[in-house]
Amino acid sequence: xxxxxxxxxxxxCLALGLFFTLVSTTGVIRLPDVFSRAHxxxxxxxxxxxxxxxxxxxxxxxxxxxxxxxxxxxxxxxTNPTAAHAIARAAYEEGVEPWTTGDExx
Amino acid sequence: MSVTETALVAGYTVADGLLIAASxxxxxxxxxxxxxxxxPTNQDRVLAVNVLGTNTVVIxxxxxxxxDEPWFLDIALVYALLNxxxxxxxxxxxxxxxxxI
Numbered sequence: 001x002x003x004x005x006x007x008x009x010x011x012x013c014l015a016l017g018l019f020f021t022l023v024s025t026t027g028v029i030r031l032p033d034v035f036s037r038a039h040x041x042x043x044x045x046x047x048x049x050x051x052x053x054x055x056x057x058x059x060x061x062x063x064x065x066x067x068x069x070x071x072x073x074x075x076x077x078x079t080n081p082t083a084a085h086a087i088a089r090a091a092y093e094e095g096v097e098p099w100t101t102g103d104e105x106x
Numbered sequence: 107m108s109v110t111e112t113a114l115v116a117g118y119t120v121a122d123g124l125l126i127a128a129s130x131x132x133x134x135x136x137x138x139x140x141x142x143x144x145x146p147t148n149q150d151r152v153l154a155v156n157v158l159g160t161n162t163v164v165i166x167x168x169x170x171x172x173x174d175e176p177w178f179l180d181i182a183l184v185y186a187l188l189n190x191x192x193x194x195x196x197x198x199x200x201x202x203x204x205x206x207i
Contacts, residue, residue, distance in 0.1 A: 003112070011114055014127045021161065025134045028141050028157060034149050037141070041157045052127065052164045056171040059109055059120060065176035068183060069167060075186055076160060083156050083193035090197035091149035 010058045017052030020044050033099035034091045042084030049076050110174060124172035128165050135161040152196050159189030 027040030050073055057069040092098075099105075110121040118126070135158050142154035163182045170178030 003109075006109070007112055007114060007120065010109075010120055011123065014123060017164070018127055018130055021131065021134050021164075024157065025137050028138060028154060034147055034153065037150065038153055041153055045157050045160055049160050049164050052131070053167055055124070055127075056167045059124065059171045060176070061109060063176070065170070065179055068176075068179040072163065072167065072179065072183055072186060075183070075190075076163065079186070079190040080156075080160060083190055083197075084153065086194055086197040087149050087153050087156065090201050091147060093201045094147075094149070096147055096149065 006058055010055050013051045013055035013058065017048045017050075017055060020048030020051060022048075024048055032103070032105045034096055035088055035098050038084045038088035038091075042081040046077060046080045049073075049080070108174075110172065121172045124168045128168040128172065131161055131165050131168070135165070148200065149197070152193060156189060156193045159185065159192070163189070 021044070024040055024044035027044060028037050031037050031040060053069055053073040053076070057066050057073070060066045060069060110124075111119055114120045114123040138154055138158050138161065142151050142158065145151045145154060163186045166178050166182040166185065170176055170182070
């Protein structure tokens with residue numbers, strides 16, 4: 001029973017991780033300027049990586065490797081939005097104009 | 107019997123599912139390479155490489171679980187650290203004042 005729930009959760013976490021990474025890839029490729037791309041890269045990609053690493057942690061079970069996976073998950077949750085923020089701020093300081101409605105796609 | 111050998115869906119084991127997910131993550135990473143090559147500003151490229159690095163970390167973790175090689179996770183941890191350092195360093199030192207964080 002518990003094993004069945006665990007296997008089901010692994011499948012669901014993998015599917016959700018793939019879905020959110022697909023959303024983030026679509027956003028980074030399709031959105032019009034660097035600021036909107038930074039926004040999708042920080043949010044959707046962090047969630048996708050979080051779900052995929054949760055699936056890995058569920059697969060490994062009680063093990064030292066699981067501790068490393070959870071450490072990796074926490075680290076990605078902290079650093080990914082920080083990096084996206086720093087990149088967006090660097091773009092603003094360099095004078096990249098934010099995209100507004102009606103502008104050409106960049 | 108370990109977890110990786112139990113059935114996930116329709117004849118595929120959990121290890122198969124993890125490997126299929128890893129291959130799809132590779133496909134998405136290759137698609138992301140488009141932005142790293144085309145991206146009109148330097149920041150676009152750094153952002154795309156940062157997301158690519160996160161994907162690489164996830165792929166390493168999935169492979170480590172699927173092939174039962176837990177030391178892949180050590181490499182994934184180091185890669186995540188280097189990836190973060192790369193983004194911060196590039197965004198900090200391409201700007202004159204350097205106070206991006």
